[in-house]
Amino acid sequence: MQNPAALNQINGNDRSFIDQVIANRLGRPGALLGILEAVQDRNPHKYLSIEVLRYIAEKTHIPLARIYSVATFYALFNLDPQGQNTICICRGTACHTRGSRKLLESLRLELGLNEAGDMSEADKLSVTTPDGKFTIRTVACFGQCALAPVAEINHHICGHVNERTLEREVKALDGER
């Protein structure tokens, strides 16, 4: 029995994409992760809405509770729309010793996000500006430790960053809009 609310909110193209991804992967090792990754990646705002999760649950016959548990367990999955630009600051120890906390703080301040997000988990952050232009995230380690401190700006790794270079990048991205 399909849930009509889910069908209302996912368009036909997306539905057939999801159906295809499920058909390709179901039953293989790591299938659920792969399905969620592919579906999130296709979304223009890089997130999984509850309707999409519900739809995947119906199609795969995996309980929604389990899909939700997986989507919330892994840091890569977003349940909220992401900004047009993503800046990800590495909080690994090599980056930490080279000042990545300071970088993160100044970036948050610059984008007016210094109050946003759960500060109790400062090392697991994902906050988006109200205008949807920027998302600031953190990652445990990119494995680019020799370039510490490292930031990933729209999936491009930048090594040896400092507050000034970050500020310049943000300005450049802001100007493009």
Next chain:
Amino acid sequence: MPSIQDISTFHTVRDSGLNKLVPSMPRVAVGMGTCGRGNGAEDVYQAFAEAIDRTGADVQLTGVGCFGACSQEPLVNVRLPGRALIVLRRVQANDAERILYDVSMGNITPDLTYCQIDEWDHITAHVKYGPGYPELLPWNEVPFFKGQKKIVLRNCGFINPDDIEEYIAVGGYEALYKVLIDGRPEAVIEQMKAAKLRGRGGAGYLTGIKWEFLAKAKADQKYIICNADEGDPGAYMNRNEIESDPHALLEGMIIGGYVMGATEGIIYVRAEYPLAVHRLRRAIEQAKEYGMLGENILGRGFKFHIELVEGAGAFVCGEETALIASLEGQAGRPRPRPPFPAQKGLWGKPTNINNVETWYNIAPIITKGPAWFTETGSAKSPGTKVFSLVGKVHSTGLVEMPLGTPLKNFIYDVGEGGVNGRTIKAVQTGGPSGGCITKTWHSSAPSWVRAAWWSWTKTTVWWMWRATSSSSRIRSLAENVFPAASA
């Protein structure tokens, strides 16, 4: 290229690969690992490509993996026909034109030269690049490389990771071929036991014994897993190994599959390593095309498939039971053992999990034999280990040293001490749950300098869940691996 089903086709492919690796024209190879890219290697490559286009120079341009000297990136190696390989360091895009000019004149670019390599033991084959230049330092006389022994990193920075033919040119897939022709899986297990190869994920369990468990397990389906969920901050050995030499991982796993009687292999890579994922995906496609994976591998009737699974940003999935839960579509939470994966693993079937680096040691042991392997390293733990040397040391990078090398050699010889000549105050090993080692290197002068030095990536994950044995394990590791540290 048709799939390889006999020795003569295999040799044809190897010759074709050698023509690319040591061509009769100059070859310029840009180090295109993530560390190189983070330092501008893509721009450098682009600049070479444009300059070659513009001048019509007769030069072969290619991308290779990383040679390990991260602090000298971007690295470019240049070889004139019949001569030694020259490694250039800190090459910028605007150097491309003059390097190409020098190449066309048969010269080297002195101010950028780091070292030279006249011949190289790729372990599975030996390649003579050509006679060296008297004025240049051989690679192993550069402080960063002195004392290093590259077994795992044997091909990193030399071959194009996107080209299976270059891997075959340096002896790749020969060990697999040999194992399939010999047809004696139990003999391979004996070799692994005799080599005393220990799992490189950190727990240090004997690989031969682990393989024997799975080989003896009776089941309609068995699985082999490569744990490439390298997550400990500071550690990036596996990333570089995969990015630079993905076929060596596949070869180790295919051999493992044959020996243990499994037909399905899974590589679980963390999603934070997009380039590694990309290169592995391509390597798997090529291996299928050339007959190294699929239904009738190398015409010997063995069937093996490899599936690539991307993690989704959960550190804990590097622990083997959590990794299995993740593959089964659950949140990656560890469960108590026993049952061990060799008894009940993925979907309840017998499963073997080895770390990336363990798989890289398989082909060399088969090619050179256990006696050769045990010549290196300590008596209890032979071989080498790749370490990432990062933090406030002068020379950062990936270092492959014999096990049992004292810590001070890493810091003061390879790493050349603290950055800007400052004193090293403490050294951290083993990731977040490893310890800080201060005793031997405690400086009497106050200093802000700290060196973060990481090793044994998954070691810490193991210890976290085996708290009861952790202190004795750490001590024994320290005694075995870092005699100076525990003295």
